[in-house]
Amino acid sequence: MTFLFKIEQAFEIRGRGRVIVPTIVEGHHFKIRPQDPIRLRTPEGAHPRHSHRFCRVLKAGSRMCRMGILLPTEVSEADVPKGTDVWLGQN
Secondary structure (H helix, E strand, O other): OEEEEEEEEEEEEOOOEEEEEEOOOOOOOOOOOOOOEEEEEOOOOOOOEEEOOEEEEEOOOOOOOEEEEEEOOOOOHHHOOOOOEEEEOOO
């Protein structure tokens, strides 16, 4: 598995799913494609497994671009608390 990022924020888009937003770390880059399997590890140690549907770039004014990752509708708020690690892969 490859570490991608920690979740900075998560929010729900009703009827579409839950969006997770990565923490930005200077100099840390990662690649992720639609339908790549991702694994989550919450700060409490839980390991729910998900595939994301697609990535979107979220931009507010002149601030840095952010990528949001849409997870399936069955992902709950408890599955993705702030600080959750996101890993690429199935192991």
